[in-house]
Amino acid sequence: MVKICCIGAGYVGGPTMAVIALKCPDIEVTVVDISTQRINGWNSEHLPIYEPGLEEVVKECRGRNLFFSTDVEKHVAQADIIFVSVNTPTKTHGLGAGKAADLTYWESAARMIADVSKSDKIVVEKSTVPVKTAEAIERILTHSRKGINFTILSNPEFLAEGTAMKDLFNPDRVLIGGRETPEGQKAIETLRDVYANWVPMERIICTNLWSAELSKLAANAFLAQRISSVNAMSALCEATGADVSEVSHSVGTDSRIGPKFLNASVGFGGSCFQKDILNLVYICECNGLPEVANYWKQVIKVNDYQKSRFVNRVVSSMFNTVSSKKIAILGFAFKKDTGDTRETPAIDVCKGLLGDRARLSIYDPQVTEEQIMKDLSMRKFDKDHPAHLQPPSPTSIKQVSVVWDAYEAVKDAHGVCIMTEWDEFKKLDYQKVYDSMQKPSFVFDGRNVVDVDMLRKIGFIVYSIGKPLDPWLRDMPAVA
Numbered sequence: 001m002v003k004i005c006c007i008g009a010g011y012v013g014g015p016t017m018a019v020i021a022l023k024c025p026d027i028e029v030t031v032v033d034i035s036t037q038r039i040n041g042w043n044s045e046h047l048p049i050y051e052p053g054l055e056e057v058v059k060e061c062r063g064r065n066l067f068f069s070t071d072v073e074k075h076v077a078q079a080d081i082i083f084v085s086v087n088t089p090t091k092t093h094g095l096g097a098g099k100a101a102d103l104t105y106w107e108s109a110a111r112m113i114a115d116v117s118k119s120d121k122i123v124v125e126k127s128t129v130p131v132k133t134a135e136a137i138e139r140i141l142t143h144s145r146k147g148i149n150f151t152i153l154s155n156p157e158f159l160a161e162g163t164a165m166k167d168l169f170n171p172d173r174v175l176i177g178g179r180e181t182p183e184g185q186k187a188i189e190t191l192r193d194v195y196a197n198w199v200p201m202e203r204i205i206c207t208n209l210w211s212a213e214l215s216k217l218a219a220n221a222f223l224a225q226r227i228s229s230v231n232a233m234s235a236l237c238e239a240t241g242a243d244v245s246e247v248s249h250s251v252g253t254d255s256r257i258g259p260k261f262l263n264a265s266v267g268f269g270g271s272c273f274q275k276d277i278l279n280l281v282y283i284c285e286c287n288g289l290p291e292v293a294n295y296w297k298q299v300i301k302v303n304d305y306q307k308s309r310f311v312n313r314v315v316s317s318m319f320n321t322v323s324s325k326k327i328a329i330l331g332f333a334f335k336k337d338t339g340d341t342r343e344t345p346a347i348d349v350c351k352g353l354l355g356d357r358a359r360l361s362i363y364d365p366q367v368t369e370e371q372i373m374k375d376l377s378m379r380k381f382d383k384d385h386p387a388h389l390q391p392p393s394p395t396s397i398k399q400v401s402v403v404w405d406a407y408e409a410v411k412d413a414h415g416v417c418i419m420t421e422w423d424e425f426k427k428l429d430y431q432k433v434y435d436s437m438q439k440p441s442f443v444f445d446g447r448n449v450v451d452v453d454m455l456r457k458i459g460f461i462v463y464s465i466g467k468p469l470d471p472w473l474r475d476m477p478a479v480a
């Protein structure tokens with residue numbers, strides 16, 4: 001029986017391996033992690049991550065051909081194929097701090113593989129890594145060569161959180177990069193055969209190592225660039241009276257552009273876009289391409305601008321101060337259908353409002369109080385490191401309360417900020433919300449989920465990203 005071991009039981013390692021186990025009953029899959037808490041979670045009734053459809057697959061395969069373990073070395077030693085899906089966060093200190101990818105976790109995984117292996121292995125880069133990482137990893141793997149052959153492949157993951165299972169079952173493509181040597185090509189075939197159990201052959205793209213590594217960074221940069229483009233347009237829409245949804249629709253019907261990923265928002269979040277673009281910027285700089293680096297840097301700048309623009313709208317609309325005013329924050333996750341808060345725009349918006357001394361009442365159906373408190377007190381980039389290495393969270397933050405019901409959050413609030421597009425925020429009884437709030441009552445929709453006309457009829461003053469402005473807001477300065 002072929003044995004697969006995946007190092008890193010996170011948002012990628014867990015779901016990806018669960019799907020391989022489901023689709024390949026002849027393969028034994030073990031997911032290992034240094035975090036006992038994470039592994040205990042995977043072996044329990046309460047999985048450590050929320051992803052629609054994941055629990056069913058894990059329950060079907062766990063104990064059959066899917067295992068979760070902290071015995072990292074044992075399972076690595078036994079495996080034929082090793083996926084490495086550990087964190088590759090942005091460096092927080094030293095050379096390239098704030099931009100370069102921190103490969104500490106990858107390097108320690110590679111050293112451990114080299115130390116414990118007693119048979120030939122295919123080592124698969126599943127984490128998103130800088131282009132040319134495979135070369136460095138190869139050096140580490142072969143430094144203590146004991147007659148063992150390591151063949152390295154790049155197999156970047158394209159799943160999006162909230163739709164991970166759907167994306168894994170029916171991927172647009174699976175990308176496999178390898179060396180153009182007979183061993184490299186043979187390893188590509190071996191991995192292709194695994195995916196071929198459920199992915200049509202024409203959707204499995206095989207390239208050289210560097211193309212595969214760079215394609216992942218490029219795909220995320222292109223996706224994020226679309227959002228920053230539409231968000232830049234949203235500011236112009238507000239200034240001119242155009243409606244960003246109409247503009248997106250009109251632009252997206254051009255088949256060369258396409259309709260996806262053109263929703264204006266308070267900004268993109270998630271663990272990947274910012275980190276991967278910063279990484280791309282750093283690689284460009286290291287390769288003497290400052291113009292290319294600056295081009296991609298602008299995608300992040302527009303994203304930061306969008307978040308601070310939103311905070312400024314809130315503060316300026318509410319008589320230029322939110323000091324001591326209760327503001328309800330609906331949604332904290334970086335998108336719906338996930339409990340993940342890494343780089344969520346809600347963090348920057350909440351910090352901006354707290355800076356103006358607001359009192360916040362936060363509700364998200366999937367994010368715990370502990371997580372929110374941690375996020376609001378943690379430094380930028382600390383968040384994407386393994387949980388057990390993060391600083392301990394404070395028990396509470398003055399001026400922030402976390403509640404478990406949207407109606408509780410809005411009670412006596414002066415304003416409501418919608419930060420995540422959870423379906424339940426579309427279906428709230430807004431008359432009830434209005435009745436329980438202070439007057440005038442404001443709604444700031446960072447995700448364009450509410451029916452603006454209906455809310456205005458109820459009596460709300462509404463701000464919706466990129467939409468024609470409420471007469472009240474038109475007279476208020478939107479810049480700090």
Ligand SMILES: NC(=O)c1ccc[n+]([C@@H]2O[C@H](COP(=O)([O-])OP(=O)(O)OC[C@H]3O[C@@H](n4cnc5c(N)ncnc54)[C@H](O)[C@@H]3O)[C@@H](O)[C@H]2O)c1
Nearest residue numbers: 008009010011012033034035086087088105127128157386
């Ligand atoms: N989250 C996504 O949607 C997504 C999608 C595509 C690619 N990626 C990339 O995949 C990689 C992993 O992302 P993630 O979101 O799954 O991260 P994650 O933080 O959820 O999981 C990573 C896991 O690796 C473990 N780990 C770290 N070092 C280890 C070691 N030496 N040995 C064993 N375990 C170790 C951590 O404890 C953690 O549980 C990153 O490079 C990310 O950029 C993420």
Ligand SMILES: O=c1ccn([C@@H]2O[C@H](COP(=O)(O)OP(=O)(O)O[C@H]3O[C@H](CO)[C@@H](O)[C@H](O)[C@H]3O)[C@@H](O)[C@H]2O)c(=O)[nH]1
Nearest residue numbers: 157158159160161227261262263265268269270272334335
């Ligand atoms: O039109 C849009 C689409 C998305 N977003 C926001 O963009 C962020 C990222 O969304 P999404 O890309 O759907 O989620 P991720 O899980 O971050 O997935 C991205 O990052 C992953 C990690 O690299 C890749 O694997 C995926 O292909 C890529 O979509 C979220 O805050 C969304 O709300 C918008 O504001 N407008």
